[in-house]
Each structure stands twice: as structure tokens, then as C-alpha cells.
Amino acid sequence: MIRVLVVDDDFMVARIHRGFVERVDGFEVVGTAPTGDEALTLVGSLQPDLVLLDLYLPDAFGLDVVTRLRAAGHTCDVLVITAAKEADAVRGAVRQGVVGYLLKPFTFADLEQRLQTYAAERARDLGDELTQEQIDAAFGSPTVGRAAVALLPKGLSTETAEAVGTALREAPDTLSATECAEAVGISRVSARRYLEYFVASGRADVTLRYGSTGRPERRYRAR
Known part of the structure; x- marks a missing residue:
């Protein structure tokens, strides 16, 4: 506790x-x-x-x-x-x-x-010896998270951006907008707006996953 x-x-x-x-x-x-x-x-x-x-x-x-x-x-x-x-x-x-x-x-x-x-x-377990990325994260300056939401586009909130950033960093692999929405408790459309903002600002990468039918799924990963 x-x-x-x-x-x-x-x-x-x-x-x-x-x-x-x-x-x-x-x-x-x-x-x-x-x-x-x-x-x-x-x-x-x-x-x-x-x-x-x-x-x-x-x-x-x-x-x-x-x-x-x-x-x-x-x-x-x-x-x-x-x-x-x-x-x-x-x-x-x-x-x-x-x-x-x-x-x-x-x-x-x-x-x-x-x-x-x-x-x-x-x-979070930091281990004994850290990489630069782990050190940056320990100091609260990860590329996706608090330091990444200092200046947000109109319509995006700092609190939700922090939550989306946390979900993105803690995902074991890539994350879809639907999975992010479920983790944070927001709509899929809202989740995608935040994820695309992180991509546009260089804090996340996006890849396409192709299925047998329909449009490819956009998958996001924290940098």
C-alpha cells in the first residue's frame, strides 16, 4: 500500500x-x-x-x-x-x-x-545499470509522456495526453487506437487523435498491419 x-x-x-x-x-x-x-x-x-x-x-x-x-x-x-x-x-x-x-x-x-x-x-523496476532512454524516463522526460504534452493542439487535454502516453509506453508491443481507448477509457476517435499527435511530434512511430480484408490497422509504438 x-x-x-x-x-x-x-x-x-x-x-x-x-x-x-x-x-x-x-x-x-x-x-x-x-x-x-x-x-x-x-x-x-x-x-x-x-x-x-x-x-x-x-x-x-x-x-x-x-x-x-x-x-x-x-x-x-x-x-x-x-x-x-x-x-x-x-x-x-x-x-x-x-x-x-x-x-x-x-x-x-x-x-x-x-x-x-x-x-x-x-x-517500475529500473534495474542496476540503465540506458540513456531509461535515465530520461526516470527523470520524467520520456519522449512520450509529461514532457511530450507541454504544448498541445487545441482540443487536446494534458491529462488525457499523459494517460495516452503512459498507455503507449507501457504497451508490451505496438498499440492500436482501439486498444489505447480501452486502456485509457476514452473513445477510439479521441485515442487516435492523441496517438497521431505523438506521431506528428516525433514521439511515436506508426506501422501498418495488413489483414485479409479491409483497411490496414495502424499500430503505434513509443519512441
Whole structure:
């Protein structure tokens, strides 16, 4: 189980977030904290794997709490959950190495997707000696994934692009639009739009599989 600490000064919001997390398989909430100081204390005593951190706390700005966590030697991951849309806050979160940045308000599906992606990344076996591609992936800069969706065409969402990128990277072989749609939970037409975007931007390759009848099937593979 992945142990989670929820940090939010609003009691009702924290309870909702706790309920969301506990609906996702493989995750358990080990505590909640309304302030930065209490978050630091609970991280020390509970040793969570992941902290869901609001930035607007009554005693500190959330990113300052991350700095204090690292200074204290805590290595737990941090997923920011906040209403802060300012570019400086986002850039600061990136510099602090947070694993995600989710804007309030959000749905259960929004958080579930990010938790599942986090769990998949956490479970990935990197081995002892790595190739450059594996190193790039470990640093969150795979050719298909978070770094590949910084600038998306109109009508495509970052969240769905991340999910499609994950499905494409984790496919044991090539992936069709239909298989991608089933894995991500979107329509085949939408899946193909994202897959073709990855091909057009150089993050994926496409091949044709010919059957006995009909059009050849387009199969996609992450570069």
C-alpha cells in the first residue's frame, strides 16, 4: 500500500480528498494535517510515501514546506493540490521536484488518474545499470509522456495526453487506437487523435498491419 498524508487547512476539503484517495486501489491515508508545521511533524512520525499538499496553508506557503521537508531529510513524494494558478507557483513546484500539480476544484477521476500514474512510476523496476532512454524516463522526460504534452493542439487535454502516453509506453508491443481507448477509457476517435499527435511530434512511430480484408490497422509504438 502507498501511504498518503493529506495536508489542507479546510477540514471538509481534507475529508473529501481523503475519501477520494481511499477509493483508489493500493492507496491508504495515514493522516491529515491542517498546517505546515503539523505536516512536518506527521511526516516524521508517520513516514508517508506521498503527501497531497495544498499551497495555501495558514502558517506557510506549501512550497516552503517542501523545502523544510527536504532539509529535514524526508524523501516522501509530493503531489500539489491547490487553487494557485500563478506561473511562479507552477515553476517553483517543478523546481522542487513535485510529482504532480492538480488545480482545485477537481473530480475523483482527475485525482485517480494521477495517483494511478504515480503508482505505475513507483512500481517500475529500473534495474542496476540503465540506458540513456531509461535515465530520461526516470527523470520524467520520456519522449512520450509529461514532457511530450507541454504544448498541445487545441482540443487536446494534458491529462488525457499523459494517460495516452503512459498507455503507449507501457504497451508490451505496438498499440492500436482501439486498444489505447480501452486502456485509457476514452473513445477510439479521441485515442487516435492523441496517438497521431505523438506521431506528428516525433514521439511515436506508426506501422501498418495488413489483414485479409479491409483497411490496414495502424499500430503505434513509443519512441
